[in-house]
Amino acid sequence: MEWDKLWTLNKKIIDPVCPRHTAVIEERRLLLTLTNGPDKPFVRIIPRHKKYDGAGEKATTYTKRIWLEYADAECISVDEEVTLMDWGNAIVKEIIKDQDGNITQLVGVLHLEGSVKTTKLKLTWLAETNELVNLSLVEFDYLITKKKLEEGEDFLDALNPCTKKEIAAIGDSNMHNLKQGEILQLERKGYYRCDVPFTRPSKPVVLFAIPDGRQQSVMK
Template sequence: CNKCILFQGASKNLNLMEWDKLWSINKKIIDPVCPRHTAAVEERRVLLTLINGPEEPFSRIIPRHKKYEGAGEKCTTYTKRIWIEHADAESISVDEEITLMDWGNAIVKTIEKGQDGIITQLTGVLHLEGSVKTTKLKLTWLPETSELVNLTLVEFDYLITKKKVRAS
């Protein structure tokens, strides 16, 4: 990539660059234009019921990325029952105020666990007048609707596992 070459600079000396610099440069190129999607692993998602949430689902068109207009828009549905990642649910405490990305704040009131100690369900109340700046957790979420799309994610991890690749 041209940016990688410019970053490295012109030199007759052999110059080795670590891979994280390539990933960082790549992100700066892709981030402004790449659509973003939210997903939750079906077997490990946790239902959060918002007691004062909307009785009827409603939708809004919002930007895909707050900083980059070129990423386009998306339609987000707001419902009384939403899915969050299990790892996020594990980091929440009772009476903690959290931020639901692209919606606002909520306060978690109960955390239910199964016999195995794994969180199965949360209840909370929307607190939309709360400040996003005061919350520690800012969580992505999905509405509980029949419109969710099932997909299979294949993750390859790093194809190159060495910090620096040297020619032999």
């Protein structure tokens, strides 16, 4: 049996029960300012898994300024309505760029009466707070670059030059409480196992990626 089939079976076991969390890639992350957003941050308690009560609850903070990933910002057009997951819709009114054409900031308005069924983009986001958790997302790749070696072929010729990738990210404040070995899903990124839990702000929480048999790497 190929590895992908085993990973697919594994996904069927963990997906119905593992809690959901949110992370934003650190590199080039930028702020979306919601001009009609809450003047004072507020917190809602929501399920860690919408279909499995056993996963418990988490606290989600809502603010006027929220972090988005640069890759998501590149997909947004002026006056486009997008869905902010676990919040509602917003309309992006302004996309600010520097002299080199790089996006530096977004400005928009909440449109919570909008329908999530009509939006093309469903975005993960994090409130701009001091409670976010530093993360190191680690992904392991195969030792060789081919599924099958030909007869007589030297495996040294097929060695993968990069079998481990790490990327810095920030995660929601609830990830302070992750335990070593706990399995979770990062929304729109995939499944992970907590290898090193939170100890202090300067040391990131280390999450090992769990393949699901089909998912594209967040590192690429």
